[in-house]
Amino acid sequence: MENSEMKKIPQIEQIMNDERVGSWFEKISRPLTAASVRRAVSHYREKVISGRAFSEHELYPIIDQVCKGLYDRRIRPVINATGVILHTNMGRSPILPEVWDDCREVNTGYSNLELSLKTGKRGKRNGLVPLLINTLTGAESSTVVNNNAAAVYLLLSTFAAGKEVIVSRGEQVQIGGGFRIPEILAASGAKLVEVGTTNITTLADYLDAVTDDTAMILKVHRANFALRGFTSEPALKKITEALPDGILTVVDQGSGVLNENLPGEKKAQSLIDDGADIISFSCDKILGGPQGGIIAGKKELIDRLDRHPLMRTMRPGKTIYSLLEATLLHRMENPGARSRHAEAADSFEEASEKCRKIKRGLSADIFKMTDDTLCIGGGSTPDEFFASRAIEIISDKMKPERILKILRDSDPPVIGTIKHERAFLNPSALNDDEMKYLKSVLKDIEENL
Numbered sequence: 508m509e510n511s512e513m514k515k516i517p518q519i520e521q522i523m524n525d526e527r528v529g530s531w532f533e534k535i536s537r538p539l540t541a542a543s544v545r546r547a548v549s550h551y552r553e554k555v556i557s558g559r560a561f562s563e564h565e566l567y568p569i570i571d572q573v574c575k576g577l578y579d580r581r582i583r584p585v586i587n588a589t590g591v592i593l594h595t596n597m598g599r600s601p602i603l604p605e606v607w608d609d610c611r612e613v614n615t616g617y618s619n620l621e622l623s624l625k626t627g628k629r630g631k632r633n634g635l636v637p638l639l640i641n642t643l644t645g646a647e648s649s650t651v652v653n654n655n656a657a658a659v660y661l662l663l664s665t666f667a668a669g670k671e672v673i674v675s676r677g678e679q680v681q682i683g684g685g686f687r688i689p690e691i692l693a694a695s696g697a698k699l700v701e702v703g704t705t706n707i708t709t710l711a712d713y714l715d716a717v718t719d720d721t722a723m724i725l726k727v728h729r730a731n732f733a734l735r736g737f738t739s740e741p742a743l744k745k746i747t748e749a750l751p752d753g754i755l756t757v758v759d760q761g762s763g764v765l766n767e768n769l770p771g772e773k774k775a776q777s778l779i780d781d782g783a784d785i786i787s788f789s790c791d792k793i794l795g796g797p798q799g800g801i802i803a804g805k806k807e808l809i810d811r812l813d814r815h816p817l818m819r820t821m822r823p824g825k826t827i828y829s830l831l832e833a834t835l836l837h838r839m840e841n842p843g844a845r846s847r848h849a850e851a852a853d854s855f856e857e858a859s860e861k862c863r864k865i866k867r868g869l870s871a872d873i874f875k876m877t878d879d880t881l882c883i884g885g886g887s888t889p890d891e892f893f894a895s896r897a898i899e900i901i902s903d904k905m906k907p908e909r910i911l912k913i914l915r916d917s918d919p920p921v922i923g924t925i926k927h928e929r930a931f932l933n934p935s936a937l938n939d940d941e942m943k944y945l946k947s948v949l950k951d952i953e954e955n956l
C-alpha cells in the first residue's frame with residue numbers, strides 16, 4: 508500500500524510541466540521553481556511514507572507555499588509605517604521618482620561615464636558630481652565611493668596606514684551592522700590612539716596625544732546615540748586651529764546634512780568652514796540619493812585618494828553616478844523643496860491629517876489616532892524624537908505581534924511597530940498612493956480584528 512502510494516507521486520519533470528507550477532517561472536525563475544518543487548516533493552514524500560494517501564490537492568499547495576516563500580523574499584516595495592523615516596532595513600532614503608526617471612536612458616543604454624566627448628579618449632568617471640558636491644559643501648574637491656564605511660576606510664588607508672589616529676573615547680562608535688570605528692581603523696593598518704573619556708574630551712587631550720607618528724584626528728558623528736548630562740568636547744574649530752601643521756582633521760559626518768536645519772546636526776559646509784581637511788558622509792541618508800559615500804575636502808588630499816589603488820575597488824558605477832548627479836542637481840534647483848522624509852520631521856499636523864484620512868470610514872473602536880514620536884533615522888539626530896501621530900490598532904482577538912505579521916503578509920507588505928505593547932502605524936513617511944493602499948489593507952483586515 509505504502510509503495511503504491513509512493514508511485515503515485517509524479518516525477519519532478521512532470522510536475523514542472525503542470526501549468527499550476529509554470530506560473531512561478533516568471534516570478535522566481537525555472538531553476539528556483541524546480542528546487543522548490545524538489546523540496547516540496549521530498550517533504551510530501553515523508554508524509555506518504557508515514558502512511559498518508561497521495562493527493563494532488565495536498566501536493567500542489569505545498570509546492571505553492573515553498574515557491575511563495577521564495578517569491579516573498581524578493582527585494583520589493585514595502586510600506587514604511589514605522590515612524591523611522593530613513594530606515595536602514597528598508598533601503599534608507601527613497602529616491603525621488605523624477606530623479607529616477609531622469610536616469611533611465613543613461614542606465615538602459617551606453618553613456619559617457621568614463622569617456623571624454625571632447626577628445627574621444629578615456630575621461631574621468633564623475634560628470635558634474637564633484638562640482639555639485641563642492642558647491643554644496645564649500646569644499647575644494649570631492650570624490651565618491653560605494654558607501655560611507657568605504658570612505659572612512661579609504662581615508663584611513665591612504666593617510667594613516669602605519670601611523671597614529673587620535674579618536675575621542677566618546678566617539679568609538681558602532682554604526683548599524685558591524686561598522687565599528689576601532690575595527691575599521693585596525694583593518695586599515697592605522698593605530699588607534701584613544702583620548703579623553705566617554706563623556707568628556709578636552710582640547711588638551713587631543714593635543715597631548717600628538718606625536719611624530721600622528722597622521723590625523725578622526726572625529727566621528729555619534730549617529731545612533733547621544734551623550735547627555737555632564738559632557739563636553741572642544742569645538743572643531745578649536746581643534747583645527749590648535750593642531751600642528753601636517754596633521755589632518757577628518758570628520759566622518761555620517762548623515763550628510765547639507766542645508767537642512769536639523770537640531771544638533773552640523774551642516775557639511777560648517778565643518779569645512781571650521782577647518783576640517785576632509786569630511787565624509789553617506790549619499791542615502793539625509794541627502795536622499797542612492798547608496799554611496801562622499802568624500803570632500805582639500806584638493807591635494809582628494810587627488811591622493813583618487814590615485815590610491817583601493818579607490819579602484821570602491822568606485823561606483825553608472826547607476827550610482829547618474830542617480831547622484833540627478834539628486835544633487837535636483838537639490839540645487841529646489842533648495843526649499845524637501846524630500847518627503849526630511850519633511851516628515853516637523854509635521855505633527857500633517858501626521859494627524861494623514862491618520863484622519865486613513866481612519867475615515869473604518870471602525871473607530873479598532874483604529875484610534877494616538878500620540879507617537881518619529882525619528883529621522885539614518886544616523887542623524889539620534890536623540891531627537893519629533894512629536895507625531897500614529898494609528899493604534901486595538902483588537903480583542905489578536906496580539907499586536909500577530910497584527911503586524913498579518914500586515915507584513917499583505918502585498919506590498921506594511922511594516923508597523925509595537926510600542927508599549929500596542930500596534931502602531933505611523934503614516935508620516937507615506938505618500939498619497941501608499942496611504943490609499945494602507946487604508947484598503949486596514950479595511951480588509953478590519954473584520955478579523
Ligand SMILES: *Cc1c(COP(=O)(O)O)cnc(C)c1O
Pocket residue numbers: 654655656657682686727728729730759760761762788789790799800885886887
Ligand atoms: C551611516 C554612517 C556610517 C556608515 O555609512 P554607510 O554609508 O552606511 O556605509 C559611518 N559613519 C557614520 C557617522 C554614519 O552615520
